[in-house]
Amino acid sequence: MGEDVGVRTFSREDRARYREKVRRCLDVFAEMLRESRFDVDRPMTGLEIELNLVDEASNPAMRNADVLAAISDPSFQTELGQFNVEINVPPRRLTGTGTADFEETVRASLNAAEVKARTIGAHMVMIGILPTLRPEHLTAETLSANPRYKLLNEQIFAARGEDLPIAISGVERLAVTADTITPEAACTSTQFHLQVSPAQVADYWNAAQAVAGIQVAVGANSPLFFGRELWRETRIPLFQQATDTRSEEIKAQGVRPRVWFGERWITSVFDLFEENVRYFPALLPVCDPEDPTQALAAGEVPNLAELRLHNGTIYRWNRPVYDVSRGRPHLRVENRVLPAGPTVLDTIANGAFYFGLVRALAESDRPLWSQMSFSAAEENFTSCARHGHRRAGVLARSRLPARHRAGAAPVAADGASRPGPVGARPGRTRPTARHHRAALHDRPQRGELAGGDAAPVGVGRPPGPAGGAARGGPPLRGSHAQQPPGARVADPLRRAYSRGRTHGDGSSRSRL
Numbered sequence: 246m247g248e249d250v251g252v253r254t255f256s257r258e259d260r261a262r263y264r265e266k267v268r269r270c271l272d273v274f275a276e277m278l279r280e281s282r283f284d285v286d287r288p289m290t291g292l293e294i295e296l297n298l299v300d301e302a303s304n305p306a307m308r309n310a311d312v313l314a315a316i317s318d319p320s321f322q323t324e325l326g327q328f329n330v331e332i333n334v335p336p337r338r339l340t341g342t343g344t345a346d347f348e349e350t351v352r353a354s355l356n357a358a359e360v361k362a363r364t365i366g367a368h369m370v371m372i373g374i375l376p377t378l379r380p381e382h383l384t385a386e387t388l389s390a391n392p393r394y395k396l397l398n399e400q401i402f403a404a405r406g407e408d409l410p411i412a413i414s415g416v417e418r419l420a421v422t423a424d425t426i427t428p429e430a431a432c433t434s435t436q437f438h439l440q441v442s443p444a445q446v447a448d449y450w451n452a453a454q455a456v457a458g459i460q461v462a463v464g465a466n467s468p469l470f471f472g473r474e475l476w477r478e479t480r481i482p483l484f485q486q487a488t489d490t491r492s493e494e495i496k497a498q499g500v501r502p503r504v505w506f507g508e509r510w511i512t513s514v515f516d517l518f519e520e521n522v523r524y525f526p527a528l529l530p531v532c533d534p535e536d537p538t539q540a541l542a543a544g545e546v547p548n549l550a551e552l553r554l555h556n557g558t559i560y561r562w563n564r565p566v567y568d569v570s571r572g573r574p575h576l577r578v579e580n581r582v583l584p585a586g587p588t589v590l591d592t593i594a595n596g597a598f599y600f601g602l603v604r605a606l607a608e609s610d611r612p613l614w615s616q617m618s619f620s621a622a623e624e625n626f627t628s629c630a631r632h633g634h635r636r637a638g639v640l641a642r643s644r645l646p647a648r649h650r651a652g653a654a655p656v657a658a659d660g661a662s663r664p665g666p667v668g669a670r671p672g673r674t675r676p677t678a679r680h681h682r683a684a685l686h687d688r689p690q691r692g693e694l695a696g697g698d699a700a701p702v703g704v705g706r707p708p709g710p711a712g713g714a715a716r717g718g719p720p721l722r723g724s725h726a727q728q729p730p731g732a733r734v735a736d737p738l739r740r741a742y743s744r745g746r747t748h749g750d751g752s753s754r755s756r757l
Contacts, residue, residue, distance in 0.1 A: 326430025373584025
């Protein structure tokens with residue numbers, strides 16, 4: 246959602262000054278890449294989980310300020326809606342017992358937070374969209390007290406110039422109009438952070454893009470919004486529409502959305518930041534006093550505040566991150582594909598699957614994306630979000646290299662079992678000044694994955710009649726009994742969610 250900013254208005258001079266400053270930051274960033282001024286010695290992984298707050302009746306509890314005060318833990322922070330909070334899990338090296346350590350930390354933190362939240366009549370729920378949300382829960386009064394949210398809301402609607410239509414067609418149809426960005430608060434996600442060297446970012450980002458469809462298919466848990474069963478992962482189209490700054494006419498001109506899958510494979514992390522600066526106007530044109538050019542010349546580590554703020558208002562599903570920790574700059578790939586929950590065990594298992602799979606693909610001698618068009622990856626992502634794991638199946642084995650034909654899970658297991666922490670191996674690319682500005686054309690290649698309209702591109706078709714959304718499926722790896730109290734789901738939520746899991750034979754199976 247961007248950095249903390251106060252209530253203010255922006256003049257034309259502010260926007261011109263910010264554009265010049267963010268471009269200067271981009272030039273400094275390119276210089277830092279050329280000089281290899283990044284921390285690559287001890288790559289870390291991180292985890293963030295956005296949570297919903299509910300009352301005893303399982304309705305949204307607009308009390309995040311009270312809950313955060315009761316928890317009194319800096320790992321928990323505010324989010325867009327008053328019924329949201331977020332936990333930031335301390336980063337660590339993902340090697341040996343890394344995933345077990347993550348699970349222990351998350352479980353202990355959520356248990357402790359839940360106990361304190363109960364004292365004020367609130368509970369925490371991990372799910373991509375809270376099934377009990379209704380239109381009256383998403384109004385201007387729902388915004389959290391932090392002034393940055395009100396300012397962001399004002400700037401998005403100033404850019405649009407009109408109210409926000411939300412139209413999603415799936416098993417059922419939904420068409421509503423919003424006059425605030427609060428529908429975005431309905432979308433709670435899990436975010437995996439992977440620190441990598443500049444030479445590795447392109448490989449890891451490309452790998453994350455290539456597997457985004459598989460990832461959302463196996464992790465989908467939010468089919469319901471406003472009581473309607475829509476997509477298997479309704480959070481995806483809802484988030485895309487809830488922050489759209491484009492009017493219908495601007496969309497027709499082909500202007501890119503701020504919630505963006507991207508449009509090409511990359512050769513350097515510079516490509517992503519350069520696209521952000523080139524394609525997207527500022528939402529929050531706040532300038533920092535630091536001169537990044539002078540800071541770099543003086544041997545200091547520039548914060549690149551404008552570049553980071555701008556990057557935080559462009560919501561890529563896999564987002565590049567520049568950050569400074571303990572006086573050393575580093576780069577991360579932030580994976581934003583998955584919903585929150587539904588259990589701690591699911592979250593950690595999904596993380597292990599993601600980290601292992603992208604590592605195996607990023608370190609492959611012949612990358613998957615060299616055999617697959619970018620448009621195929623994007624179509625996979627959309628189709629798997631709409632139809633879920635029954636549509637995804639496994640990658641089309643006849644069209645994959647032999648080492649990938651066993652399916653995604655064995656590839657992920659291979660990546661997770663390799664020695665050393667994830668992100669520690671040198672990358673395939675070696676960025677240079679010319680490399681940073683190179684463009685990789687998105688064109689079909691020999692061996693490209695392809696498919697028909699009904700199934701995701703490059704993945705197997707499910708059994709059964711063509712067309713129509715696949716419904717239901719086996720439970721996720723976790724179970725409700727394994728959930729900590731901090732991630733419980735009350736009976737009304739269970740019943741609401743089970744409604745969206747009805748099978749073709751009329752049976753109903755809860756995945757919580």
